[in-house]
Amino acid sequence: MSKDSSAFGPWPSLAYVDSGLDRAAARRGDPDFLAAAEADPNTRFYVTGGDLIVLARRGETLDPLFRPAEAAAFGPAVETVFLGLADKAARIGHGLAPETAAQLKTRPELLVIDLRSIAVQGLVSPAQLPPLAAAKAVLAWHGRHRFCANCGAPTKSSEAGWRRDCTSCGVFHFPRTDPCVIMLAISGERCLLAHQARFSAGMWSCLAGFVEPGETLEEAVRRETFEEAGVKVGGVRYYASQPWPFPMSLMVGCHAEAVSTELVIDRGEIADARWVSRAEAGLMLARQHPDQLYAPPPTAIAHHLIRAYVEEGTAVLENPAGAGAR
Numbered sequence: 001m002s003k004d005s006s007a008f009g010p011w012p013s014l015a016y017v018d019s020g021l022d023r024a025a026a027r028r029g030d031p032d033f034l035a036a037a038e039a040d041p042n043t044r045f046y047v048t049g050g051d052l053i054v055l056a057r058r059g060e061t062l063d064p065l066f067r068p069a070e071a072a073a074f075g076p077a078v079e080t081v082f083l084g085l086a087d088k089a090a091r092i093g094h095g096l097a098p099e100t101a102a103q104l105k106t107r108p109e110l111l112v113i114d115l116r117s118i119a120v121q122g123l124v125s126p127a128q129l130p131p132l133a134a135a136k137a138v139l140a141w142h143g144r145h146r147f148c149a150n151c152g153a154p155t156k157s158s159e160a161g162w163r164r165d166c167t168s169c170g171v172f173h174f175p176r177t178d179p180c181v182i183m184l185a186i187s188g189e190r191c192l193l194a195h196q197a198r199f200s201a202g203m204w205s206c207l208a209g210f211v212e213p214g215e216t217l218e219e220a221v222r223r224e225t226f227e228e229a230g231v232k233v234g235g236v237r238y239y240a241s242q243p244w245p246f247p248m249s250l251m252v253g254c255h256a257e258a259v260s261t262e263l264v265i266d267r268g269e270i271a272d273a274r275w276v277s278r279a280e281a282g283l284m285l286a287r288q289h290p291d292q293l294y295a296p297p298p299t300a301i302a303h304h305l306i307r308a309y310v311e312e313g314t315a316v317l318e319n320p321a322g323a324g325a326r
């Protein structure tokens with residue numbers, strides 16, 4: 001996201017995107033390369049344990065990268081994943097057992113914390129978030145896929161942590177990414193925001209939902225908006241996507257043209273929904289709303305979808321390239 005500054009200042013970084021890391025996927029099947037990388041003193045490890053990430057306190061900064069000996073000293077990895085190359089030096093995810101990572105919380109030289117807090121609080125540089133997200137997502141996937149979904153036999157990691165192979169029937173299992181649409185429905189000078197019961201009081205965001213099998217992104221946007229808020233949607237314009245490793249989704253951000261405005265709220269899905277004026281949405285982004293309502297943080301794609309609409313209005317719905325949008 002690189003846009004000129006505006007009334008809201010420079011555009012913030014979307015979290016978990018733009019690492020600059022070379023994934024070097026062609027090396028994943030080369031065991032000699034991987035063995036050499038694990039021992040290379042230039043290699044750096046990201047250390048996770050379930051939902052927890054281990055950071056080193058180094059002077060005034062928090063560092064997510066550990067040298068090979070440092071990572072090994074935390075304990076054996078349950079699984080590892082080769083994340084790629086940074087200036088030809090390997091980056092590897094070192095997955096501890098969750099309870100082992102939790103025990104590290106007592107160590108004063110470390111900060112053991114969840115990834116969402118790291119992103120929202122800006123604890124590490126933005127470029128470190130994508131490999132942390134990949135490591136957390138893939139290593140947690142290994143933990144949930146120890147047995148073959150086809151035959152029930154144990155599986156083992158292969159392809160440098162990017163696949164699990166069944167030891168009995170031979171089926172390959174790949175880490176999933178679950179697409180999830182997140183959309184801002186727009187009706188002229190108003191947009192549709194929702195409050196979820198799990199949100200902090202005062203936070204309102206876009207509607208969102210998982211894409212179902214056999215469904216296009218546009219269809220998912222229309223279905224979810226109608227199911228959750230009773231609003232019919234016409235044109236859909238893709239805006240941007242964001243990896244969302246909680247546990248392993250891809251958020252597909254869209255602007256959607258509302259063709260009805262009456263709200264029929266599904267209270268089983270969302271706590272509330274309302275039409276918010278463009279001006280009011282701007283106050284929510286800036287946290288200046290008179291009722292202390294606010295939008296999600298700048299790290300989240302919802303913030304970017306709302307901001308683009310506040311700045312550009314219904315121009316965000318123009319879609320010269322979107323042949324499939326209507």
Ligand SMILES: [Zn+2]
Pocket residue numbers: 148149150151152153166167168169170171
């Ligand atoms: Zn099997």
